[in-house]
Amino acid sequence: MFTTGSKYFIGLTALSVVATVLYLFLVNPSDLGALALVGLITSAATLSGVSIFTRDSDTETVEQAVDASAGPASASFWPIVVALGAAMVLLGLATEPVVFVLGIAVLVGGGVEWMVQGWSDRASANAAYNSEVRAKVLGGIEYPGLSAVLTIIVAFLFSRIFLAVSKDAATIFFMLVAAVIFALGFVFAARTDLRKKALSVVLPVSIALLAIAGVVSALSGERKQLVDAAREDHFAIEHRECGEEASKYYDKHANNRVPLRKAVIATITVENNEVSAKMIGLDRKVDTITIPRMNSTTVLFRNLDDSERRLVVNLGSAKVGDTDVVEPLGTCTQLTGKGQEQVLTLTIPKPATAEEPFSFTVPGANGEIKLVVP
Amino acid sequence: MDTVSRVKSSRRRILGTLVGIAASATLAGCAQNAPQDTWEPKGPNAEMIHDLDNLVFPIAYVVGIIVLGLALYIFWKFKDRGQEIPVQGHGKPYMEITLTVVPALILSVVGVFTFRTIFDLAETQDTEIVINVTGQQWWWEYDYPVQPEHGINQPIVTSGQLVFPAGTKVLLRETSRDVIHSYWIPALNGKKDAVPGRVHLLRLEANEPGLYAGQCAEFCGLSHANMRMEAIALSKEDFAKWVANQQKAYVPPAAGTVEAEGEAVYIAQCARCHQVNGLKDAQGKPIISAPDEYVYSGAAPNLTALMTRNTFAGAMFDLVNEKCRADVWGAPSEKFGEAYLKGVTEDCLNQKDLRAWLRNAPEMKPMYAEPNLLGPSDGKYRGMPYLALTEDDIDKLVAYLLTLK
Amino acid sequence: MAIIERPDTATVPAVVTPSQAFGVIKRPVASSGWREWLFTVDHKKIGIMYGAVALFFFIVGGVEALLIRLQLAAPDGRILSADQYNQMFTMHGTTMVFLFGMPMAAAFANYFLPLQIGARDVAFPRLNALSLWLLVVGGLILNASWFLGGAADGGWFMYAPNSGPVFSPSNGVDYWVLGLQVAGLASLIGSINLIVTVLNMRAPGMTLMKMPIFTWMILVVQFLLVFSLPVITVALVLLMFQRSYGATFFDVSQGADPLLWQHLFWIFGHPEVYVLILPAFGIISEVLPTFSRKPLFGYPFVVFSGAAIGLVGFGVWAHHMFASGLGPVSVAVFSIATMAIAIPTGVKVFNWLLTMWGGKIWYTTAMKFAIGLVTLFTIGGLSGVTHSVAPSDTQQTDTYYIVAHFHYVLFGGMVFGLFSGFYYWWPKVFGKMLNEKLGSWNFWLMVIGMNMTFGPMHILGLQGQPRRMYVWTEARAGEGFFNLGFWNLIASIGSFILAAGVLFFLINIVHTAKKGKVAPADPWDARTLEWITTNPPKPHNFDRIPVVHHLDEFFHRKYAEDTATHTMKRYATAEEVIKAEEDAADAHIHLPSPSYWPLVLALGIGVLCMGVVYGVPVMVVGAAILVFSVFGWVLEPSTADDSEIDPPSVDGSTKEIAPIG
Structure with a gap:
């Protein structure tokens, strides 16, 4: 057995x-x-x-x-x-x-x-x-x-190509590839007699093409943004410069599209060098924005001026670790061009006090929006 | 064919039941007493919805009665009385088409009205006052953004009862700190979910001052059933008084009194999560609570002016005793503001529930406050924990809390 | 064809066909005892087991419902704790939908679909057995959670983020996620199997438009399943990875949008409603014509309205989300689409009524349940129209009004349809008649109980009582005629009357098994193919594959129109029709042999799933069983060896009919 x-x-x-x-x-x-x-x-x-x-x-x-x-x-x-x-x-x-x-x-x-x-x-x-x-x-x-x-x-191989070409090119390229695959699949499904011969040609050719494209992409390296991001770490906190001038690292390669609108509680706009704000649901300008404490809240910044601007939020100050050194708290968006938008998502654990009010400012533009956290 | 005994049908019983349901569903709109009755609108938004109900429910009744009447007639008329087996006809297309088109026409009428109301209810251009509503397990926080035109110069944070001016178009901005909740005051508007990471808008307007009950309507975990709310509409003058009272400066209890001892207990035990605006420590520095360090949602009810509210613990318990509560609920709308603004006095306080709550909160309300359940939430509570307060501490605390008005 | 013809031994090299298949790889041949059931691939036995499993879970879900009603009978109920209550309503919904509704429909589909199209089995008999065992495994995983730290507690809709690891710390949701994936796999495999069966294995002459309406509805349902199950599977996989492997698909602090889950769930969840109701529609579309002695009125309209319901059903999911904060444009579109789906549904109701119009109605229990469906479903449908009006729905959703609505649709609709099917087809399946007197008790108690339970919920909902609350409070109950206290109590009493009705059905089953009357060949003077064979059918279903000429083939073999009087005259008895078929029996009918592997494979998947909860080693063991059984499945001989099952015919005159086990 x-x-x-x-x-x-x-x-x-x-x-x-x-x-x-x-x-x-x-x-x-x-x-x-x-x-x-x-x-x-x-x-x-x-x-x-x-x-x-x-x-x-x-x-x-x-x-x-x-x-x-x-x-x-x-x-x-x-x-x-x-x-x-x-x-x-x-x-x-x-x-x-x-x-x-x-x-x-x-x-x-x-x-x-x-x-x-x-x-x-x-x-x-x-x-x-x-x-x-x-x-x-x-x-x-x-x-x-x-x-x-x-x-x-x-x-x-595909991932190498993705990382090498620009974002827009990648989108268009892969839509085309998908369309071609779909069309070929359709043809093969409809014409059974074609299947064997054509497949034996199409498959090796496409694999060869893919291999060549992949190897070329891998050799040419990743696209500039990614290389910069890896090398300069420009999203790191210490590189976050919130001044009027463009920061060497932080302002590189800003992405100025905002898809998540359902989360936005207020919109801050700069137009003709003046800062103004609107809150969701209220159809008039406000000079104070109140957001709940300890809850992730998103503010949208829209630049309508010709010069590049950024939104800065000042959140008071805090001691650094156990030392007596006091540092201002806050953060900012990247510089954004005319007609473009950026969001700032904040979770603020402590309330604003009379001594240290919070505010939104746009360096280089006039006006300030008060930020109130109860 | 005679293998089965035929049982006499008792159609009347079906008929009776059906008529009963239809009748009771119709009459449900006339009831006076259920506080969350959806067919008793008390504000324009709910009235808009109710107008649609008044269109679609009668249509449903009429269609239902016709169809069921026809059905009963057929059940009776074509009963086997020994007639011949009928000709095997397969249907009449023109009749089919008629029976398709007629419901389509009826529904398109309903559709037009529905369409209009949907967009009317989504309108936000006419807002007069904005209130932020934040849900968390298992209570609602209301914060009033700074709006000088309403006398709100510094933010007001409260919970349990939403206070707003009657006859004013209120816009709630809903969001949540943990799971999905749903804000629902049936007499004022339909429900709208409070979804974490999103801001949803809900119109609210009350025709007259009064108390409107509500209940979290989206299943939100263990104590979902205990997550209630009450919306308090005050006349504009009363609302201004309420706003002013909420913003008034904190008055510490006189040194040496039992209230002052209670303040010390509060600072030691409660202040790490529960904010009381203006409360200062021995060095005179303001005490800022840090619920984000202890509670998973990152928030605990703000207790400034606690005694102006009638409920606590997510409106699960009354802060006033039954008699005083009846005075508020039962007040006619012109007297309502006066009754409500009295707040909770010592003789009105619901001592029993408040003390039991301080003694052992998790026993009063199912919450994830037990240490063995805190693993997944990084050791943070999801509700008020057991604090091991002595009876003496509780006495002092209650005395102190009574000063927060 | 599924029926695997015996290979001609001369063409097969001797070395390939194992002469003595070894151990497990040998196909089982037992035709008696427990092996007959465990290893069967016969669609009829599988159908019966589906039915038994579903009935068991119906009782489980029913007990859960009774506990819920007990808790809510009075304010501040103390029967269940908050945690237990949340588990109870979650599992009640899950059990009734996934472990009763779908499997019971699958039971009817499995048993009657091949019979109705004149086939001898489904297209893939072993896959069919796999579906059954996967369902059993899925049901066990789901319900094992009761004994392993608590069942799922997030509601059957399991909205994120409440289903996440922080908010639901017990393993209940893990079991739920895994059990549903396995049960979903069962349905998916089953649906592909049935689609292939219907499209390829119909009897000669049966065009699609001559197919019995029950088969049509099942076909529509299988397509719904094929397109909707992948969506819920995706959602479940995402949730599984979030809970067990630290993914953050629904973690808001990582930027997730919790509405993603709702969209995924309801894109599945709404077609699922039709998956539950259409089989019942199919059943009563057989029962009503039979007992009215008329063909179904507007057969093509009923077929196309069924297909239309299926199609439009994919475009209305967001009406479950009218309060969830979609924009007004989406709400308006889905509101209108929802109204549109009422139209084909209404067409069905009218067609049923017109089928009875001018008929000769015979009130058996099956017929009573069928007209019960027509009336109760109409009520549920009309309350459904009231919440297609989106603004009204924002007042009604998540209240007991919704509970009332969908119980009228699913209990008044689905359950009554299934019970109609029980009484109609019991003699076909078991060869004995269910007792009509007990059936009458069963029917009337269920009608009364159902209306007493769910009728008052209309009031409760409109009075503002939300769903899923473990207690309701006197303070919000109101007074007077419409107070919540009275109607909650009525509903609770009604639920026990309803339970008594179901109990009569169980008593009827036992009674019939013990001393039920033996069924004649054609007890109902029926109309469709499944009756052109014995009660219960032979293992190979039909001695000869019937040739179809009419929509109601069996009826037209018994009756013809008298051209003079334009009435139907009988010219053949059922026995004669069946005898004619028997006399022309096919020779060499071969049926697929039983197999161990579907059962083993299903167990392997079960163990694999437990590995998600209990760690990688368990998973590896499950994977091992899985791989092993796939090999076994592939390698086992296509049929059991001749010498083991079939005494060779001596003179060639006897019909070779392989006994199957």
Whole structure:
């Protein structure tokens, strides 16, 4: 009932169960290692089961009739893959952990493939049957595995393109790509006779194009904004300069579109160098804005002047840590051009006091909007 | 065919039940006494909605009576009395088309009126006073933005009862600090959800001074049922008085009195979450509460002028005893302002509930105030915790709270 | 075809077909005992099990409802704590929708759809079994939460952010999310299965417009499921990642908009309403013509109005959100769209009435439930029109008026339709007649109880009592005729009368099983294909696949119009019609063998889900079972070996009918 192939896997299962139990009790129960070992149990158990009811269940009679080793072994490139894996493991130990992990994956994958192939080669004298047995055992792993790898590669290449081209170009480009894919899918669905031939042309071509575009993008690097952001950290608090002049870092690459209008409690506008404010629901100008304490509140800033402006909120002052140094509190938007908008989202935990009133100002423009926090 | 005994049908019982439902649903509009009755509008916005009800409900009744009447007639008329099996006709298209077009016409009439009312109710151009309403588990905070034309020169923060001038177009700006709540005063307008991260607008106007009851209408967790509200409409003069009173300077209790001891207890136990405007510590520095450090929503009711309100704990409990409360609820609208502005005097105070609340709040109202449930909220409470106050402390606190008016 | 013809052994290489399939990979062949049920792929057995599971959950959900009504019978109820009450109404809604309504419709669909189109099974019999077991697993996960730290407490609509890890700290919502994903998987697989079945396996001559109306409605429902379930699945996955893996899809402090959940939920949730009601419409569209002795009035109109309801049903979801702060333009558009959907629904009511018009109405219990649906659903539909008026809805939504409305629609509609189906098709399924006298008790108690329970809720709602409150207070009850106290009490009493009605049904089941009358071949003088076979049907359904010429094929095989008098005259009995089919029986009918794998696969998915709550190792075990069972599924022989199930025919004259287990 249990023949060679299955015995090997049953043994492996038992061994990994023991290893897992020992590991869980002796080493570290919450570690990823336990996960890996349970994974080993899983795969070994699956393979034992599979081997029991594919080869071992029905080939005994065949084996009696035909000497299983009589057939020539089929050509195999798995030894090379395993060797590659081993090399990667060693290389990874010396260099990057990623290479090491990938090496392990290649080693395990190649090893399993090799074993199953060797084992299926001896299943019977019938080569066609042997390859079918192999496909039955591994097909269910190979196809999802391969498609996952392919998806990762495609997603990675696409992401390189995304990061390299400008935002608008990326939007248009990918809408076009999606439209083309949709159109092709439609054509293939409608014209079944086209399918095979055309696919064999279209797929490799598009994959090649994607690969070229991805590699070129990866080599040309990310777009300027991202490179700047990474290098200069211009959104960091210490780079937030709220003066009239453009700040070297903070004001780079402002995004002046505001989609989230349902959250806006007040709009502050600068027009003809005068600051004015309107609150949602009130159709007249106000000089005081009251916002609830300790609740995330959004204020919209709209610049209608030619010169670039920013909105600054002054929130009193506070001691720095345990020292006696007192620093003003507050924040500001980036500079925004004519006809454009910025939002400021505030959560203010302390109330404004008579000594230290809060306010909104626009450097370079006249007027001030009082901010009241009860 | 005779395998099944045929049971005599008692159609009248169906008829009776149906008529009963229709009648009772109609008559529900005439009831006088339920404080949250949706068919008793007391302000123009609710009246607009009710006008639509008055259109669509009668249509529904008439259609319902015709259809059900026809049904009953058919049930009776075509009962098996041994007649022949009818010809197997498959329908009459012209009749089908008629029966499709007629309801469509009726509904398009309703649709036109609906359309208009939807946009009328979304109007905000005519607002006269704005009040911010912030929901959190399980109470409402009202804050009055600075509006000098109404005498509001510094922000007023209150909770439990929304006070506003009658005959004035009020605009509520709703939002929430934690989950979705829904603000609903049936006599004044339909409900509108208070959604965290969004600001929603709700028109409110009362024709006459009075007390209008409401209830949080969007399921908001454990104590949803206890999240009530009361809207108090005052005449313009009374509202001005109320506004002035809310903004008056804090008067600390005289040293050596039990109230002063109560203030000390308050500062030690309550002031870290509950703000009382003007309260100062021993060094004369103003005490600013920091509920954001203790409560998940980041807010606790502001207790300045607590005794001008009639409720506490999310309007779950009355701050006044039953007799005094009846005086306010039952006051005719011209006397209402006077009755309400009296506030809570010592003999009116609902000592029982207030003391029980101070003794052990989580026992009075289901809240996530138990330490073992605070893990997911980073150790912050979601309601008033148990404070282990002594009876003596409670006496002092109650005496002190009575001075907050 | 699903029926897997026995392969010709000569063409298969000896080495490929295992002569002695080993262990689990052997297909089970037991045709008796528990194995017969656990491993079956027969659509009829699966249908019965669907029904049993759904009925069980109907009782569970009903008990939850009774507890809710007990709590609310008097002010400041003390039966349940706030937490328990919140769990109770959440699970009542969830159970009734996902574990009773949908599975019971699936039970009828599974059993009768192949019979009504003259097929021998559904297109994918093992997937069918998988659907059933996934439903069971989903139901178990959902209800296991009661014993593992508390059930979900966010309402069946589970609005964000109240469903987040901070606001609902127990694991209840996790179980809810997982259970619904599994149950959703079951429905999705089932719907694809039934769509393929209807589109590909109809009997010769049955064009789409000759298809029985029940099958039509089920087809519409399956399309609704295919398009709406992915949306809720997305929402559930987002919520699962927020709760279990620290994602912030609905975390407002991270910039999320909580209305996202509401849109996702109701884009699923509104079509779901039609998923629940259309099968009931289908059932009574069979019952009313049968007992009126007339074809359905305006068959094409009923079909197209069903399809129209399905289509427009995807465009009205925001009417659940009129108070949630959408802009006036969206509110107006959805308000009008909602009114529009009332029109095809009204068409259906008129068609039912006109079906009875001029008929010869026979008041059986099935018929009584069907006309109960027509009247009660009309009331629910009209109250529905009142809240399509968006401004009125802002007063009504989240009050008991809504509860009244949807219980008239779903209890008066769906449940009455399903009960009509029970009484109509019981003899077909079990070969015994349900007792009509007990049925009458069942019907009248349910009608009275239902109106007493849900009728007063109209008043409660208009008097301003919100839903989902664990207590109501005397202070807000008012006085006089419309005070909340009186009507809450009436509603609570009504709920027990209603429960008594259901109890009579259960008694009827037991009574019928013990000493019920054996059903004749055609107890109702019925009209459709499922009656052209024995009661209960043979495993292979039909001895010969019937050839269809008419919409009501069976009726037209029994009756013909007398050209002289223009009345219908019977010229064949049901027995004769069935005999004719039997005499022309097909040879070589082969049915799919039972399989272990659907059950194992469903269990694997269940364990996998528990891993989300209990950590990665559990998940890995679940994944292992899953992978293992997929392999088993793929590798098992297409049918059980001949030698194991089918004594070879000796002289070739006997019909080979594979016994199935």
